[in-house]
Amino acid sequence: MVQERTLPTFHASSVEMSREEGLRLYEDMVLGRMFEDKCAEMYYRGKMFGFVHLYNGQEAVSTGVIKSMRPGEDYVCSTYRDHVHALSAGVPARNVMAELFGKATGCSKGRGGSMHLFSAEHRLLGGYAFIGEGIPVATGAAFQTKYRREVMGDKTADQVTAAFFGDGTTNNGQFFECLNMAALWNLPILFVVENNKWAIGMAHERATSQPEIYRKASVFGMPGVEVDGMDVLAVWSAAQTAVARARAGEGPTLIECLTYRFRGHSLADPDELRSKAEKEAWLARDPIKKFTTYLIEQKLASQPDLKEIDSRIQALVDEAVQFALESPEPSPSELYRYIFSED
């Protein structure tokens, strides 16, 4: 067993958090958690199929980063573990749930499934089922922003792109190739690594010669920051800085969030390799509990305030299931639709 990395300390006192913003972050994390718990239930009840990768435990990363961005303007690019990124980006829970049910009302019209969530309206560039392949796509979106600004003279083109991916993915060439190009061309992008210590059954230390991923930014002359990924304040604060940098034309940032998934790799994973001690240690750092404590201690919210949010979100998730259940299947007559732009 390898020594656990010490999580970087973050001083909550270093951020100014308003009640409104605090509740917004809390609500988004709770939505992520409740949505995923509902997915597990629906999967076991045979309502959704295939490989379903849940995000429990990592909520602070999606919320902290995406809630630092402009909804519907900035771009978000995800992986196969994409439900919660989609939700943070504003894709309605009912359209995500309907997609998981394979319904025509799903955000990808039932053609994509869990690992292929898309929404042009919410600037969700997609869930990508193959490791690393979303990184170049995100880099291309960031290039597009620079191109509009510099070639087409569009002064409003200041959008930022965030690309999310895991620790295992940072050993793939597309990660290094895109870090190089993003730094070379000074692109407005955040590379957000969700280091949850495992790539299915491959422990991070067994897969990489330099486990501290944030350090890999330095060879590209790019800032690399290490963040406690179980602390939404820490992620939010790092993201604010990186987004501002990107928006100001100062280039990319690599953010390594140290986090953990509370469930197996996917709902099909027996999860036999991770030790009980490791799981318990990380469960104790539950990002929602941690943020709850902060909100209460700082008197930004009361228990009843949070309870009210919890029950509102639970109702929203239940409604999403109802919507998905009642939605129609895609029509067989539209099997060939969406292959080409004309269809």
Next chain:
Amino acid sequence: MAETLLFNALREAIDEEMARDPHVLVMGEDVGHYGGSYKVTKDLYQKYGELRLLDTPIAENSFTGMAVGAAMTGLRPIIEGMNMGFLLLAFNQIANNAGMLRYTSGGNYKIPMVIRGPGGVGRQLGAEHSQRLEAYFQAVPGLKIVACSTPYNAKGLLKSAIRDDNPVLFFEHVLLYNLKENLPDGEYLLPLDKAEVVRSGKDVTILTYSRMRHHVMQAAKTLEKDGYDPEVIDLLSLKPLDFETIGTSIRKTHKVIVVEECMRTGGIGAEIVASINDRLFDELDAPVLRLSSQDIPTPYNGTLENLTIVQPQQIVEAVEKMIALRV
């Protein structure tokens, strides 16, 4: 009318489309300062700047993926494969993302991009630089595949490919860049899904594309002298196939020979034969004959290389055999 070399015809197409639409850009290795490995983008960066003629690092999979991302967000990138074979490293981005993403996204995104560059068997370039990739790519859903063969069609097809809202794989042939032809002075576009009847005839339909069009036309000269009257069709679009033109011809000649540079196994010809069987079997007087390149890595040695691809004499013999119905 101006006499134009094929690589310059492609350059004119790109130049005209870039002047017309600021969303059009070229990305790839040495497309900017160097002007492209076959000079298709020569000096364009001076006119359009370095962001529109983007010299990328040697990272095929990633810059192709970047083009997908740029296309999804509204630009119209043209990727140049320095040699199309190098795009094997980008197979994932081409297949999964360029080809399939519109569908998996349920129509959320369009991918208007062109992936072009030199392909085919050149002169003793060795196996890796003498690839026949069209077979590998033809099964990818969502891609259009075009193969140009003359300066005239190169220009008209490339312009249409750039304006198309779908990903188009556009094959040029290394040995055709210096072909010369008089091109019209005014602008013209050619449809991406129409084959060209190069020589009309009544005895046999020869379906071909890319460089093999020229081998077929060489064979046709010999055949004419011997009194044969073959119909020669350049497919131009390898996907989708123009079955209207193909069907009209077969209903006339009832005999078909496919001449391709592609490998035999799983090639374009194999697909054509299967499709003809599906649609036009009753029209055939004889089984479709396929002249393909050999199922081997292209050898370096000149004699062996010539044996690997179809030569005009083989086409002559095939037509004679077919017409005598000795097939």
